[in-house]
Amino acid sequence: MSNQAVANRYAVALFQLAQSKGTLEQTGEELALIHSVLTSTPELLKAVSHPKVTLAKKQELIRNSFSDHISKDVFNTLRFLLDRQRFDIVPELHKAYTKLHHDLLNIAEATVFSAKPLTDEEIKQVELVFAPKAGKSRLIATNKVDEELVGGIKIRIGDRIYDGSIKGQLNRLERNLLAGNR
Structure with a gap:
């Protein structure tokens, strides 16, 4: 079974547990914290995934790293993943949990590509304009600079692209000219 499929199963289980306890936000924040720590210190992920490190040492490392900062449910999930030798799916677990939470709240994530960085006000404007177009109550946009635009x-x-770039307009014009349309 692929890591993504396994991560989805664990995310659904953790999401249902958090939903029943009313801790959806807190659990999401804790998973974001764990993801952030693992991203900034890849040595930690290597250590807990290394086959020569004993399970007891791995559990101690996770306990020392996270136990004071996360809830018992999230900590037990991490321990369970360690026991099952699936700790490497934590980043995918965070992503799957976030998607479930956003789906529940009718939120979509968007990536806004621009030739130069957008201001916070411009990003907020994009979020307001495109949330209804995506059929969502809210949009969370991140800006990525693409100088080719x-x-x-x-x-x-998601899987939809709204292209209002000059490059996109030039490409459409070229296709129309080559096809003989005016």
């Missing part, structure tokens, strides 16, 4: 913006929401 020349100008304008391109927005990716």
Whole structure:
């Protein structure tokens, strides 16, 4: 079974547990913290995934790293993943949990590509305009600079792309000219 499929199963179980206890936000924040720590210190993930490190040492390392900062449920999930030698799926688990939480709240994530960095106000404006177009109550947008765009913006929401870039307009114009359309 793929790591993503396994991560989805664990995410659903943790999500249902958090939902029943009313700790959806807190659990999401704790998973984000763990993901952030693992991203900033890849040595930790290597250590807990290394086959020559004993399970007791791995559990001690996780306990020392996280037990004071996360709830018992999230900590037990981490211990369970260690026991099952599946700790490497934690980043995918965080992503799957976040998607479940956003689906429940009718939130979508978007990536806004622009030729130069957008201001916070411009990003908020994109979120307000495109949330209804995506059929969502709220949009969370992140900006990525793509200097090839020349100008304008391109927005990716899930599998949909809204292309208002100059590069996109030039490409459409070229296709129309080559096809003989005016």
